[in-house]
Amino acid sequence: DTEHSSASRCGYVAIVGRPNVGKSTLLNHILGQKISITSRKPQTTRNAVVGIKTEGDVQIIFVDTPGMHLGQQKAINRYMNKAATSAMKDVDVVVFVVDRFIWTEEDEAVAEKLQHVGCPIILAVNKVDQIEDKETLLPHLQVLSEKLSVAEIVPMSALRNTNLDRLETLITERLPEGIHMYPEDQITDRSSRFMAAEIVREKITRQLGDELPYEMAVEIEEFKQEGNLLNISALILVERDGQKKILIGDKGARIKLIGTEARVDMEKLFEMKIMLKLWVKVKSGWSDDERALRSLGYNE
Numbered sequence: 001d002t003e004h005s006s007a008s009r010c011g012y013v014a015i016v017g018r019p020n021v022g023k024s025t026l027l028n029h030i031l032g033q034k035i036s037i038t039s040r041k042p043q044t045t046r047n048a049v050v051g052i053k054t055e056g057d058v059q060i061i062f063v064d065t066p067g068m069h070l071g072q073q074k075a076i077n078r079y080m081n082k083a084a085t086s087a088m089k090d091v092d093v094v095v096f097v098v099d100r101f102i103w104t105e106e107d108e109a110v111a112e113k114l115q116h117v118g119c120p121i122i123l124a125v126n127k128v129d130q131i132e133d134k135e136t137l138l139p140h141l142q143v144l145s146e147k148l149s150v151a152e153i154v155p156m157s158a159l160r161n162t163n164l165d166r167l168e169t170l171i172t173e174r175l176p177e178g179i180h181m182y183p184e185d186q187i188t189d190r191s192s193r194f195m196a197a198e199i200v201r202e203k204i205t206r207q208l209g210d211e212l213p214y215e216m217a218v219e220i221e222e223f224k225q226e227g228n229l230l231n232i233s234a235l236i237l238v239e240r241d242g243q244k245k246i247l248i249g250d251k252g253a254r255i256k257l258i259g260t261e262a263r264v265d266m267e268k269l270f271e272m273k274i275m276l277k278l279w280v281k282v283k284s285g286w287s288d289d290e291r292a293l294r295s296l297g298y299n300e
């Protein structure tokens with residue numbers, strides 16, 4: 001009906017949950033593009049990443065929160081906890097992601113924090129593709145729904161794109177009416193520098209798996225376009241000399257591979273030829289140093 005055309009909607013959605021449940025995968029698949037890095041290792045996402053999806057009259061602004069860290073006292077963990085908590089305020093909808101029916105004390109901690117948010121919570125039961133016997137789904141959903149009070153429960157698979165449209169519908173229904181905050185072709189408000197650092201960090205995490213803990217940071221020192229070439233220079237900070245050795249690898253083989261993979265992704269993202277330089281530096285104590293964290297962009 002032309003006279004009552006649907007109103008424009010726009011709102012903020014926080015994706016919360018303990019590490020590794022699939023928050024980044026969910027965000028990337030909803031956006032249909034890679035914004036947030038994913039890996040098998042927990043805690044790869046340190047900063048809240050905003051992904052923006054605009055479709056017709058609806059604009060959803062996603063906040064991907066860092067994982068919750070229990071009982072850890074380092075500055076980096078305090079920062080991440082704070083960021084995760086503040087991301088849950090001032091949003092219109094919270095999507096609480098869990099891994100099937102696995103309920104740990106970390107999930108419990110997230111659930112406790114959620115008791116104080118004023119907005120509706122949608123419980124996204126992710127990775128259902130991993131459940132062999134689908135008959136067990138319903139009774140398990142029942143058990144989950146008794147753990148906390150949520151507006152909706154959606155079984156889904158971020159990886160296989162199962163039920164994501166249902167989740168989007170449930171989110172959209174709960175967004176306030178209002179004009180859009182961003183142009184419709186904008187998918188993130190992260191800077192190009194930030195995205196470049198994320199790509200390098202992702203390649204390192206993928207290369208090293210268990211070998212390097214998350215005591216590693218990437219700082220973009222140079223980001224300069226010269227003609228058709230984009231010069232990027234990234235400094236990788238590690239805590240210990242042994243970590244530097246692992247990262248560099250035999251005759252520099254590993255850092256070279258990381259650089260090549262990162263450059264390929266950057267060329268796709270920036271649609272430009274990239275000259276990428278990677279440096280590794282040992283700076284012990286950086287992850288417990290408030291000032292170092294601020295200089296790396298972890299602003300509280």
Ligand code: GDP
Pocket residue numbers: 017018019020021022023024025026037038039040042043044045067126127128129130156157158159160
């Ligand atoms: P985050 O820490 O919550 O952001 O989790 P990630 O998005 O990084 O995902 C952690 C791991 O779970 C990765 O290996 C993903 O590929 C995997 N994963 C995410 N969603 C699904 C899913 O729906 N099914 C399966 N089988 N794996 C998934």
Ligand code: MG
Pocket residue numbers: 023024025036037038044045
């Ligand atoms: Mg993540």
Ligand code: K
Pocket residue numbers: 019020038039040041042043044045
């Ligand atoms: K992860």
